[in-house]
Amino acid sequence: MVYTLLICNGEMPRAPVLRHLAAGAQFIVCADGGANAARDAALLPDTVIGDFDSITRETRTAFESHGVELRYLQRQDDTDFEKALKLLVERRAGHVVILGLTGKLLDHTLGNFSILLRYIPDLRFSMFDRDYRMDILTHGGRFRAAPGDRVSVVPLRRASNVRYTGLRFPLDGVELAFGKLEGTCNEALDGHFEIAFDDGILLLFRQLHTMLIEDLGP
Numbered sequence: 001m002v003y004t005l006l007i008c009n010g011e012m013p014r015a016p017v018l019r020h021l022a023a024g025a026q027f028i029v030c031a032d033g034g035a036n037a038a039r040d041a042a043l044l045p046d047t048v049i050g051d052f053d054s055i056t057r058e059t060r061t062a063f064e065s066h067g068v069e070l071r072y073l074q075r076q077d078d079t080d081f082e083k084a085l086k087l088l089v090e091r092r093a094g095h096v097v098i099l100g101l102t103g104k105l106l107d108h109t110l111g112n113f114s115i116l117l118r119y120i121p122d123l124r125f126s127m128f129d130r131d132y133r134m135d136i137l138t139h140g141g142r143f144r145a146a147p148g149d150r151v152s153v154v155p156l157r158r159a160s161n162v163r164y165t166g167l168r169f170p171l172d173g174v175e176l177a178f179g180k181l182e183g184t185c186n187e188a189l190d191g192h193f194e195i196a197f198d199d200g201i202l203l204l205f206r207q208l209h210t211m212l213i214e215d216l217g218p
Contacts, residue, residue, distance in 0.1 A: 001216040002026050003095040003126075004088060007045070008081055008112070009033030009054055011103025013128045013208075015041060020213055021097055021128065029088065032080035034100050035059050047071060049087055050080035082115050089122045097216065098127045113203070117156060120201065126216060132205045133212045140196035144215065145188035145206055152205040153183030159200025166193030176202065 005025035009032060012018055022028060022043050030038050032050025039059045048055065048063060049071040064070060073083050081101075088096055102109045116125060120138060127134040135143075136156065140163075145151060151167060155176040164171045168187040176183055176197075183202075195204070206212055 001095065003097045003216060004029060004091075004093040006031065006084055006088065006096050006098045007034035007038050007043075008084075008098060008100035009037070009104070010100040010108065010112075011129055012037050012041075012100055013130055017128060017208070017213055018043075018099060021099065024216075025097070027091075027093070029084055031084040031100075035063065037100060039063070044068065047087070049073065049083050051076070051083075054080070079111070079115065081112055082118075085115065085119050085123070089119065093123060095124045095126070095216070098125060099129075101127050102129050113156065117201065128208065128213070131208055133208055135204045135206075137195065137197075137202040137204055140194065142192050142194050143204065143206065144192055144211060145190075146209055146211075147188060147190055149188040149207040149209070150205075151186045151188050151193065151207070153186070153195065154203045154205070155182065155200060156203050157201040159197045159202050161196075161198040162200075162202075163196045164193065166190055176200070 003025060004027045005021055007030045018041050028045040030045045030048045033054025035048045035055045036059050038045050044066055045068055047069040051074055052072050101112050125136045158177040160175050161173050162171050162176050166189055168189060
């Protein structure tokens with residue numbers, strides 16, 4: 001599976017997850033302070049982009065000495081995360097695996113998910129934190145999980161006629177929407193489950209296991 005790794009300035013997954021995802025990436029891009037996390041993990045990104053208000057002087061100097069591309073953009077009408085996404089659209093990155101999207105500051109976390117919605121037509125997203133793999137779904141599919149794993153589905157945009165099979169609490173043709181109904185705290189019954197819906201955008205959370213790191217397909 002070909003993907004670009006985007007490291008942001010939020011909470012990182014555990015070190016083995018970070019290293020594995022970095023080793024499999026075609027390119028590594030850091031959004032400003034995400035470069036500090038990359039350096040802490042002894043990773044050498046291809047590009048660092050942002051207004052450089054979070055990257056440390058030590059990190060910047062170290063990466064400059066290794067020939068890392070440093071794209072300084074002073075503009076304040078978009079965040080460093082969005083600056084990185086615009087770059088990835090230009091490069092036609094396709095599948096983007098994001099680390100450090102969540103955690104630390106709740107306003108940044110919520111804002112980041114809002115920003116993601118603007119780029120769904122151009123990029124496919126998978127995200128990792130310390131506990132979950134998260135995937136943005138624009139259509140249904142069959143997904144891997146271990147029996148007993150926690151699975152949650154949160155609507156980013158109103159989703160109609162949502163159906164689950166293979167989860168402890170199935171759905172059969174309901175509407176998921178903020179302020180109306182969510183699909184949190186479900187449980188996988190088997191090695192796979194299925195989600196179908198007619199339209200909308202869903203955020204799928206799966207409890208993190210090695211198989212979900214090694215296989216970046218569904």
